[in-house]
Amino acid sequence: MPAPLLELKSVSKSWPGVRALDKIDFSLERGEVHALVGENGAGKSTMIKILTGAIHADEGQIILDGQSYAGFSIKQAQNLGIGAIYQELNLIPNLSIAENIFFGREFRKHGLVDFARMHAEAGTILARMGFKLDTRARVGSLGTAWEQVVEIAMAVSKNIRILIMDEPTAPLSTDEVTKLFELIRRLKTEGVSIIYISHRLEELYEICDRVTVFRDGTRIETLPIGEAEKGRLISLMVGRPLLNQYPPRIPVPSASPTILEAEGLRSGKLKDVSLKLRRGEILGLAGLVGAGRTEVVRAIYGADRRSGGRVRKNGKEISIASPLDAIRQGIVLLPEERKSQGLFLNLSVSDNMVFPNLRKYRRLAMLNAKSIRQDVLGMIDSLRIKTSSERNRVLFLSGGNQQKVIIARWMLMEADVIIFDEPTRGIDVGAKFEIYTLMNKLKSEGKSLIVISSDMQELIGISDRLYVMCNGRMKGELVGQDIDQERILRLAADFSDETDGPGVSGSMEGVAAR
Amino acid sequence: MKSKNSIDMKEFALFFFFLLLCVFFSIFASGFLRPTNLLNVARQVSIIGIVSVGMTIVILTGGIDLSVGAIVGVAATGAAFLMINLKLPIALSAVIGILLGGAIGLLNGIMVAKFNIPPLITTLATMTSFRGVSYIITKGIPIYGFDDSFAILGQGYVGPIPIPVIIMLAVFLLGSLMLGRTRFGRHVYGLGGNEEAARLAGLDIGKIKLMVFAISGLLAGFAGIVLLSRLMTGAPTLGTGFEMDVITAVVLGGVSIAGGEGKLRGVIIGVLIMGVLSNGMIIMSLDENYQWLVRGFVLALAVGFDRNSKRTRN
Structure with missing residues (x-):
């Protein structure tokens, strides 16, 4: 058997107080797609930074084409044909x-x-x-x-020889992912080796040859993809068997009233979109990228101007012209771009949580620091946000914890309709479960949730009811047991007038209670 | 670069605004359209125009250069001092004056690139210090008594065209070529568009920043010499407040203050709008106090229009 293109031999890297990589061995064959999985902080990105020359290993060897290196500079890595595509x-x-x-x-x-x-x-x-x-x-x-x-x-x-892809499918829709995979296969046949990082395990089975699991800076296992059954991968990643990826579903009470109703929404992209949201319900919005999902919620939230349509809350028509109006009506949005649209990265956890709600803490002309602290600590505790203190800057929190900070913000505002746009993008498996649990908790407190996600498994796993969009229209509705991948795909794809499968109601009428 | 969308709506709108202004003044300001007046306008804006090329390059990288006015002053008074007090040859004095400007620009660049001081603060500091230097050089008293041959640069003509106008056009042309067609120019746009990407592509970011401030300083120094030649007076106040006129012209010309966007052919229109506006208002003998009001209003209008046309495009 020929020597592999790339080999890492007991490569280690430490930061002050952290052993980021501990004697890692890794090999990559020519034309191989090798997946790297593990929770955030497992050491994947450290390894990649070493390969691209962004940082140097403390010890160990990198063998490329039989040549041994202690490490490279960015330029050297580029000259050797190593390239990376990052999430950002x-x-x-x-x-x-x-x-x-x-x-x-x-x-x-x-x-x-x-x-x-x-x-x-x-x-x-x-x-x-x-x-x-x-x-x-x-x-x-x-x-x-x-x-x-x-x-x-x-x-x-x-003239790339090793291409490192860090979560390449995170921002893509289903058919775009298909195109990306075609491209990866094409590169493969040209002899390019690919190191593929993804939190979406289902993808690995489509394009990867082998998978290596990292945990806490060590390499746990390398498996041919055929032997890497999903449950096994997850338990290797988290270090304990994780029985379910999704928390058990809490049924929506059948008497639960409609809390939010949008009718005939129109804007540049939307063509007559209507939806209903019930109290204590998780409503999924599925569709390909560009189908108009984000536009629907932005229209409801008042972030985009709409040219027509009505929004009713608790049966009363409300006028929402701006996000401020929406927030006053108890409707909030957790945007897709957490870092640029949702958080003030340089401000503290505490500031981020209370920011839009300072009025509540005003006493005379000053802010009541004591009651802010009390509320913030309460949230950190109940949402189990991992942070050294409430004064820690949000910048230093992991993706999952950042997401929780935004959720805490809206919980403090006592919003009752919470819209999540891509709630778990770039968040690792363990933290995803916590976010889902949190959603369930919100739901059982009688909040209503609308969730947009490109991860279809996620929508299937958490939605009580789901609308599928296509080309700016509501294409169909799926409820409970009827929510499955095939039905969603059939509705999301643009087969005009082929909608009447089992369990699919083509119109928005007759929203059935489960 | 020639591309399909090379004349976009924004530039068209700017040009249209310029024409509208010209039409307005040709109706309400008698004599505005006379060729001598138009050439006069061109000569009046030439100094600001030369400086605005350097400013555009700095702003394209996402920086700003507030020190250009002070550099104009130092280059002019420095050259005047060399010519009159030290009796150095005119050409040599002028070249040293220009290089002095380049050196101050380089100093800006070093402070920004090596010591990571934000451009706004860096050039605010050098603006203050080097205005002081102008006063030190002249001891606060304007320098007079230049040889008449020096006046050619600022007051001479080639045919009917004033020499400063020719210089300005040449600087714009060279600047356009550099920004559009050289690697350095494209890297300036790249740096302003996404600094991190430029760094990852292996560019020496520090060197580019150093260069853009040096270029801005050189051009401001050059403008200082032309101004000195036009006025034949080495006053310590030369160039005071230029930075604001220049930034106004550049922003008016469609250059994004955030960096990465804008072209010199827009800037030249921005410069001309400024010139036509003040010329027209003077001919209409509008009270000077009101002229300030109108200028500020035009800037806000133009930038506001730009911002809003951007929003609808996205």
């Missing part, structure tokens, strides 16, 4: 596709940038990857999926 895409929005692909390595003719050649070569690379894009288009005008294609093209243009 690193593109320059105001430059064209071609300029992004060749940024820092522009072709020159007579001292000037040779744009003609740049566009030609960019086009060739994209064509080789199976895409036809206008290389003059500005990257900022593309969607996330296409941006990712540009990042991959960037890597391919550098």
Whole structure:
């Protein structure tokens, strides 16, 4: 058997007080897709940073092509053909596709940038990857999926041999994921090896050859994908058998009244969308990216202007022209981009929780620090937020704990309709379970939840009822036992007028109680 | 770069606004349209125009340079001191004056790139210090007595065109070429668009920042020499408040203060709008106090329009 392309031999890395990697062994074959799984903080990203040259290992060897290295610089790693695509895409929005692909390595003719050649070569690379894009288009005008294609093209243009992908499917919809997988298979046949990191375990079975599990800075196990049954992977990752990915469903009382009702919502993207939300219910919104899910909730929340439609809460029509109106009506939104839209990263946990609600703590003209502290500590305790203190900056919390801080904020505001847009993106398995448990808790307290997620398993696992959207319309509704992957996909895909499968009601009428 | 969307709505709107202004003044300000007046406008804006090219480059990286006015002052008074007090040759004095500007720019760059002091603070500090230097050089008294041959730069003509205008156009042309067609120029846009991505692409971010401030300083120094030649007076107050006029022109020209967006061909229109506006108002003999009011209002209007057209595009 030929030697593997890449081998790590007892590589270790410590930070002050933390052993981030402890004597890791790892190997990668030519043309192999090797998955790396583990909870956040398990050491995956440390290993990747060592491979891309962002940090140096304290000890151990990296053997690439028979050559042994103690570590590389960023430039050296690039020259050796190691590239990475990170969760936060690193593109320059105001430059064209071609300029992004060749940024820092522009072709020159007579001292000037040779744009003609740049566009030609960019086009060739994209064509080789199976895409036809206008290389003059500005990257900022593309969607996330296409941006990712540009990042991959960037890597391919550098004669990549090892491509590291960190959660590449997190921002993608189902059919975009399919396209990405096709691309990965294509790269594979060209001999590119891929290290693939994902929290969505189902994906691994589609494209990976082997999977390595990390936990607490050590490598627990490397398995051929055929032997890596999902339950086994999860128990290896968390170090204990995790019986369920989702907490048990709490039934919605059949007498539960409708709390929120939207009728005939219209905006640039939405064409006559109606929905009903009952008290104590988790309502899922499924659909492909671009189907209009986010637009529906943004319209309800008053974040986007709508051109038509009515919203009723508890049977009374309410007018919502801005998020402030929505919040006053007890409707809140946890946005998709947690870091940029939901949190004040530089402020403390406490400030983040009470920020929109300072009126409540006002005493004369000052804030009542004591009652703020009391409420915040209560939330940290009841949501089990892991933080050194309430004055710790939110920046230093893990993704799951950051999400809990936002949830705490709205719980303190006593909102009764809570909208979650991609609540668990980039959050690891253990923390996901906690978020789901928290959702259930909110539900049993009589709050109503609307959840948007690109992770279909998640929607299936937690929704009491689910609407499927397609092209700005409600395509159908699934309730309870009828919620399954096949039905969702059938509705989400754009097969016009083929909707009447079992358990599917094509119209919004007759919302059945479970 | 030539691309399909090279003339976008924003630039068109800006140009339309400029034309509208010209039409307005040609109706209400008699003599505005006369060629001598138009050339006069061009000459009046040329100094600000030269400085605005450097400012545009700095702003494109996401920075700002408040020290340009002070640099104009130091370059002008420095060169004046060399010519009159030290009796150095005119050309040599002028070159040293320009390089002095470049050196101050470099100092800005070092403070920003090596010591991580935000550009606003850095150049606020150098603006204050080097205005002081102008007063020290001149001991607070304007320097006079230049050789007449020095006046060519600021007062001469090639055919009907004033030399400062030709200089300004050349600087704009070279600047456009550099921003649009050289690696350095594209890296300036890249740095302003996403600094982290530029770093990951292996660019030397510090070097680019150093360069943009040095260029801005050099051009401000150059403008200082042209201004000195036009006024033939080395006053310590030269260039006072230029930074605001320049920033106004650049922002008016559609350059995003956040960096990464904007083109010099927009900036030149921004510069011309400023010039036409004050020229027209003077011809209409509008009270100077009201001129300030109108200028500020125009800036707010233009930027407000820009912001809102951006929102609808997204």
